[in-house]
Amino acid sequence: MVSETTPRNWQDLVAAKRRECEQKIPRDWLLSADQLVLAQENPRLLDIDLPRRCGLLSEVELDLTENYTASQLLIKLASGQVSSMAVTTAFCKRAAIAQQVISCLTETFFPQALERAKYLDEYLQREGKPIGPLHGLPISIKDSFCVEGVQTTIGFVAFLENEPAKTNSALVEMLLQLGAVLYVKTNIPQTMMTAESENNIFGRTLNPHKTTLGAGGSSGGEGALVAFRGSILGVGTDIAGSIRIPALCCGVYGFKPTTNRIPFGGQVSGAVRGVPGLIPAAGPLAHSIADLKLLMSSVVADGQAWKYDPSAVGVPWQTIPASTNANGSLTIGVLGEGKYFPLHPPVKRALDRAVEALTRAGHRIVRICGDDEAQSLAYASRVAFQYFEYGPRKDIIAASGEPAITSVAKNAGPMFSGPWAAQQGLGPFETILALHAARQRVDDAWRQIWVDQKLDVILAPGAQGTAVSHDTYGWPPYTVIWNVLDYPACIIPFGKASKELDPEPMTTGYDDSQPDYHPDEVDGAPCAIQVITPRFQDEKCLWAADIIDRVLAVYGEE
Numbered sequence: 001m002v003s004e005t006t007p008r009n010w011q012d013l014v015a016a017k018r019r020e021c022e023q024k025i026p027r028d029w030l031l032s033a034d035q036l037v038l039a040q041e042n043p044r045l046l047d048i049d050l051p052r053r054c055g056l057l058s059e060v061e062l063d064l065t066e067n068y069t070a071s072q073l074l075i076k077l078a079s080g081q082v083s084s085m086a087v088t089t090a091f092c093k094r095a096a097i098a099q100q101v102i103s104c105l106t107e108t109f110f111p112q113a114l115e116r117a118k119y120l121d122e123y124l125q126r127e128g129k130p131i132g133p134l135h136g137l138p139i140s141i142k143d144s145f146c147v148e149g150v151q152t153t154i155g156f157v158a159f160l161e162n163e164p165a166k167t168n169s170a171l172v173e174m175l176l177q178l179g180a181v182l183y184v185k186t187n188i189p190q191t192m193m194t195a196e197s198e199n200n201i202f203g204r205t206l207n208p209h210k211t212t213l214g215a216g217g218s219s220g221g222e223g224a225l226v227a228f229r230g231s232i233l234g235v236g237t238d239i240a241g242s243i244r245i246p247a248l249c250c251g252v253y254g255f256k257p258t259t260n261r262i263p264f265g266g267q268v269s270g271a272v273r274g275v276p277g278l279i280p281a282a283g284p285l286a287h288s289i290a291d292l293k294l295l296m297s298s299v300v301a302d303g304q305a306w307k308y309d310p311s312a313v314g315v316p317w318q319t320i321p322a323s324t325n326a327n328g329s330l331t332i333g334v335l336g337e338g339k340y341f342p343l344h345p346p347v348k349r350a351l352d353r354a355v356e357a358l359t360r361a362g363h364r365i366v367r368i369c370g371d372d373e374a375q376s377l378a379y380a381s382r383v384a385f386q387y388f389e390y391g392p393r394k395d396i397i398a399a400s401g402e403p404a405i406t407s408v409a410k411n412a413g414p415m416f417s418g419p420w421a422a423q424q425g426l427g428p429f430e431t432i433l434a435l436h437a438a439r440q441r442v443d444d445a446w447r448q449i450w451v452d453q454k455l456d457v458i459l460a461p462g463a464q465g466t467a468v469s470h471d472t473y474g475w476p477p478y479t480v481i482w483n484v485l486d487y488p489a490c491i492i493p494f495g496k497a498s499k500e501l502d503p504e505p506m507t508t509g510y511d512d513s514q515p516d517y518h519p520d521e522v523d524g525a526p527c528a529i530q531v532i533t534p535r536f537q538d539e540k541c542l543w544a545a546d547i548i549d550r551v552l553a554v555y556g557e558e
Contacts, residue, residue: 010157010400014201017153017160021202024108029056029096039101043211044524046227051097061090070137070233070291077136080124084117084136088181091138095184095230102206102228104221106143106185107150113138113183120179132179133298140231142219143185144192144267145169152268155190155199157400159268169266170309171235171282171299178298186221186234189407190397191270193388195245195473196407197221204470207249209525213467216246217407219285223250226285233291237264239280240384241463241479244530247285247491249467251526254285254491255292256482257538262299263309270396276432277387278483289546292490296538318539330544331364333453335460338377340417340510341477344465344517345502350495350527351461357555358459358548366453374445378417380481383438385413386421386431412474412513442484450534457544458532464508466497466525468515475513478530488538490545494552495527 008016031039035054042048051057057065064073064087076082092110099105120136130136146152146165153159168176175182190199197220198204205220207213208228215224219236223246226234236243238256247254262282284295296317299305303316334355337343343351359365373379397404422434449455461478482489499519506517531548533541 010200010402013157013160013400017201021106021108024110025096025099026110029093031056031097031100036100045101045208045211050101051094051229054097056097057090057093060086061093064090065094065229065232068232069288070286071288071294073232074134074137074294078130084120084181085114087136088113088117088138088183091231092183094228095140095225098208098225098228098230102208102211102215102224103203104187104205104215104224104228104230106153106187106202106221107147108184109147109150110183112149113181116181120181130179132177134175135179137180137233138183138231139175139180140184140186140222140225140234141172141182142222142234142236143188144237144269145172145185145235146266146268147172147182147185150185152185153201154192154268154270155188155201156270156396157200157402158396160201167266170263170305170312172266174263174299174305174308184225184231186219186225188219188221189217190405191408192218192242193240194218194405194407194412195241195476196405196471197224197246198405198407200402200405207467209251209467212469213522213525214249214470214473216249216467216473218242220246220249222285223247223252223254226250226252226287232287233295234285235282235295236285237267237280237282238483239278240388240483241476242280243283243285244462244479244489244491245473245476248462248493248526248528251493251528252285252287253289253292253493255283255296255542256489257281257283257296258313258488258536259486260311260313261315261536261538262296263305263312265309265311276436278384279486289490289492289542289549293542296542315536329363330456330547331366331454332358333366333368333449333455333458335368335458338477340378340414341464341514342506342508343461344506344515345504346466346495346497346522346525346527347461347464349502351459351529354459354494354529354548354552357552360555361551363551366455368449368453368458372445374441375449377477377481378414379421380442380484381414381475381477382418383421383435383442384480384484385415385475386435406471407473410471410512414475414477414513416510416513439484446485456533457541457548459548460530460532462491462528462530465515465517466522466527469518469521472512472515474515482532486535487532488535488541489530489532490541491528491530492545492549492552493526493528497522497525497527499523
């Protein structure tokens, strides 16, 4: 007989946690066996319209989750046209359906969310005004954020032994004071340092566009849930593309702000703390640019986020963008294909179409050559990779005896593209100094591009490819460069992969740190472009992204 003090093996811990999570989904929100089989047999989940087909949502609930932006719903919530209880119930049910077929959630707290919605409805009725700008709106959050009374494991089996959070993360506290309803936390990769949202506790998040493709990472659960419309507005984090990669893989909008515009404090992390390196940023995923602005402007607002997190920047959200050319056009620098990171045909086609559309709309296009090594994707990638060598802590995986997931074990990197940014074999202090100097080279080279070319924004690919087969995403050169520079960057969905338009397979020719192009595998996957501005020009980035998004809607169709 095993005593109560005998440590359980990691599989037992996982089995117990999975039972706990399954039991939190109400029985009358469960899909039937036939519906689960249907989902398994049809990888294009969005096409089979499971939320409507399963009959678990009423017509009103389908309408609430499918036909509005967050901004539009907030108008209805603030005026009392629709109750927070109705909206929250609809998104809780749709998130529960999503979880059963794409494994996008970690923790659910539906009863608490409904109780919160009831309180907000009563407040509106009693006071005659909403409690804040996000009154009654359900918002999903990445698993790394702490919610009082809820566990935060970030995909580490060892963390299953941890108690539920005793306090809220800074952003969670702010969202609640702004009137939001929190109802789910979303899935992430083991270590939160790969683009495949899989871990040994909660399994692998699937892409609802095609379940044989990855949903991206590390905020992959957010991207998949938003794409499934189980969330209308979600929050992720990004240190190498972890908001933007899920956004482009899942065909939604995503925004990485300048670090600390959104308070980041109070999260759980597997990284070594206090070591110089790239700093992650928190930011939104949504169905429109307007909703990205909504989250940013609500949280940043009057610059009081520092009261919740001492690292948050106390700079109010600006409503007037920087000036453009006299005729109202943008000067757009276009970053094309990197030497070592060839673009897959659908991505190249989407970027070319975007440039053509913007040219037709009267915007000025400047091609960025990046001849200087310090301007190159390869050099910035090597700087980032060497910083990442400091963490995450590998001892957390070893502590439970769980194995590393496939994408973690691969340890994809850019070192085929050139030497280490800082010489190997240096002492820790000398390495930090050398990396700082290398990063400063990148900063200076890109500052010169902005000044010399008088750019308003940069337009770039979001990745080499679209969403790709599981465990093949590899190194993210087209996103991590903007983390090295700490530039705000926005993903705009634009077009789809097509095996008819791009029928020829492509091999990258380097190693498995890069994905190959397989037309049949990715056919129909969303494509995207990326819009970038210099550090702390977050408002301008979203303002310009909105202009570009509108142009693409008018001129950018096939």
